Amino acid sequence: MIDCIFCKIIAGELPSWKVYEDDHAVAFLDIHPVHEGHTLVVPKKHCTDFVSADENCLRSVIVATQKVARAVLAATEAGGVNITTANGSVAGQSVFHLHWHVMPRFENDGFRLWPQSTYADTGVELMASEIKKWI
Ligand code: 5GP
Numbered sequence: 713m714i715d716c717i718f719c720k721i722i723a724g725e726l727p728s729w730k731v732y733e734d735d736h737a738v739a740f741l742d743i744h745p746v747h748e749g750h751t752l753v754v755p756k757k758h759c760t761d762f763v764s765a766d767e768n769c770l771r772s773v774i775v776a777t778q779k780v781a782r783a784v785l786a787a788t789e790a791g792g793v794n795i796t797t798a799n800g801s802v803a804g805q806s807v808f809h810l811h812w813h814v815m816p817r818f819e820n821d822g823f824r825l826w827p828q829s830t831y832a833d834t835g836v837e838l839m840a841s842e843i844k845k846w847i
């Protein structure tokens with residue numbers, strides 16, 4: 713038995729503010745929101761992260777995420793949403809049950825996600841061909 717907070721939330725063993733549920737996915741408010749309305753969308757079936765998830769599971773969760781994003785936009789009157797998932801602790805993942813963050817965003821809310829850089833010389837071509845090799 714996996715000791716997973718999100719599995720416990722899905723099973724109703726831990727409380728949550730659930731906003732959506734279908735056969736494959738559940739959505740509930742994040743306990744520490746970036747902005748009010750910040751929602752997490754998770755598959756009912758435990759899987760650790762995006763990269764290791766099976767394709768069917770991913771499809772149903774992404775469709776649920778779109779529904780939730782539309783609802784969050786309408787309910788919060790946000791100008792936009794960030795939809796993100798962290799894959800691995802080095803990327804900031806702290807709960808190891810796949811989840812999409814749906815984060816409302818507002819004009820001049822001051823959040824910047826991360827700084828951006830530029831490629832040096834031929835670096836961009838090398839990187840593109842390296843990634844293509846693995847697909
Ligand atoms: P991660 O850091 O893995 O990208 O996101 C995990 C998210 O889960 C965090 O934003 C955190 O606030 C949220 N979280 C952690 N524990 C709980 C909990 O018990 N209930 C709810 N609703 N959210 C949680």
Ligand code: ZN
Nearest residue numbers: 716719758809
């Ligand atoms: Zn789980």
